[in-house]
């Protein structure tokens with residue numbers, strides 16, 4: 001037996017169609033086994049609150065071992081995991097092919113899924129994770145105006161916290177009535193002859209995402225402008241629904257399957273037509289690159305879409321390597337504090353956003369590889385908001401010390417969360433693609 005491994009981790013599929021996946025006692029035994037390994041290891045103590053919760057339960061038990069922890073308390077650990085995947089991909093020496101076969105995030109997912117199936121979830125959790133329905137409602141002009149105004153009203157927010165469970169200080173994004181398609185009408189019709197470079201075809205379809213469509217729709221125009229400037233043909237995915245990540249984090253795997261059944265045929269058709277796929281939010285990219293393929297390993301279209309999905313900066317840097325990225329930058333960006341989003345780190349693509357922004361003259365990118373604490377709905381829920389602020393503290397401290405010209409993160413939600421917590425210490429906070437567009441003066 002040896003600790004750690006020089007081999008690359010191999011991820012086993014999520015075996016959720018197997019009856020054993022749903023067996024309560026089998027799950028309990030696996031939780032006890034893995035909790036015991038973690039108790040003896042404790043490397044992940046600083047990553048999130050799941051591990052400190054586990055270690056406190058062990059240390060405060062009569063035996064001071066996992067066997068002294070009540071099985072009914074196992075869920076307390078599960079509730080603190082937001083499936084960022086960092087423990088698996090950045091810390092754990094016992095992941096497969098190691099014989100201990102520890103996959104902590106997917107074990108948490110299994111526990112969440114069983115809990116969801118048995119007990120359902122709250123109205124608040126259902127609503128927060130039903131992003132398509134929220135967008136449909138909030139794009140109605142009269143509801144949009146009233147909704148945005150109420151979400152900014154302090155009195156309403158405290159009533160909302162008591163009645164609905166969304167923390168009064170949580171960052172809640174503004175909703176727009178026009179999505180990316182409406183805002184960029186005409187922009188996507190530029191005629192470009194696609195030139196393949198490396199793994200890229202030179203033709204891209206932008207999966208705008210729920211957040212990108214109705215919370216940050218201007219970002220779509222930034223993508224179109226930057227890709228077109230680099231002579232990549234780009235168009236929007238013609239119809240899309242949520243990628244399923246919010247439901248995945250809730251353990252609602254049937255809803256993830258429904259999203260997959262809607263989105264994958266549309267995306268697979270685009271791939272057949274020669275399009276590569278990109279999205280502005282790392283969590284949505286990860287869903288298509290990793291989680292859906294692990295949930296549906298035998299679905300050929302899911303695998304086809306996985307193989308064509310890129311992080312946008314990964315895409316542009318592949319083309320840079322092949323000599324097909326323009327470096328005719330017109331504006332220096334100065335110092336940029338850059339929080340590396342967890343769901344981007346675990347894509348194993350390296351620091352492509354930093355590499356690209358560093359090509360801009362007069363620009364220095366100062367990376368911060370720490371969790372923002374936003375983590376899906378974790379920073380929004382009344383009961384976990386304070387923990388999310390604690391998790392974000394090292395990033396806020398670093399951003400304040402760096403006093404850069406800009407703060408950025410590929411995850412717009414992380415960006416908003418840190419910007420709110422850092423307050424005046426941040427002069428401007430934008431998506432890296434917006435900064436890149438500015439550097440090109442497009």
Ligand code: SF4
Pocket residue numbers: 044047048049050051080081082083084085086087088104105108
């Ligand atoms: S996946 Fe992320 S949140 Fe979950 S236990 Fe691992 S580090 Fe913590």
Ligand code: SF4
Pocket residue numbers: 037038039041042043044045051087088091092093094102104
């Ligand atoms: S997930 Fe792996 S690295 Fe983290 S505490 Fe458990 S055994 Fe250790």
